[in-house]
Amino acid sequence: MKTDEALRAAVGEALVAAGLTVGLAESCTGGLICSQMTDLPGSSTYLLGAIVAYSHQAREQHLGVRGETLMAFGAVSEEVALEMARGARRAFHSDLGVAVTGIAGPGGGTREKPVGLAYIALSAADAEVCERHVWQGGSRVENRYRSAGAAFRLISSYLNRPD
Secondary structure (H helix, E strand, C coil): CCCCHHHHHHHHHHHHHHCCCEEEEECCCCCHHHHHHHCCCCHHHCEEEEEECCCHHHHHHHHCCCHHHHHHHCCCCHHHHHHHHHHHHHHHCCCEEEEEEECCCCCCCCCCCCCCEEEEEEEECCEEEEEEEECCCCCHHHHHHHHHHHHHHHHHHHHCCCC
């Protein structure tokens, strides 16, 4: 299972055309978004770096996620995803910060936060957005790939938004 290669290529081309850079903060995708970006020739033009922050401590130390936010909302939340995206943008001095946090499974889910839940956030100087997804019936690997694909779609939506 791969994220749509045409979408990934289009995102890369659009980032180059716009002269924008990206910093990534990944949790449940474990570096998959970064890997898929670096599969593309010329990705060094726009991809500045990625932080895989799996623990609360890593989110706080490397991305500046507030402990209060983690305690109040949990690691898998819109609030944390947005703080992770802001932190990636800040850490890499990038135009865009993109973050993913979720529950890939097969364990770890609850009634309120089921397996397959993912938050994908984008932070830019002129916009912030966070999407909530619940991937149904997928394996851990499928949930990771679905979340990576959603991150590319979110970047594409930002780049193609009406002015």
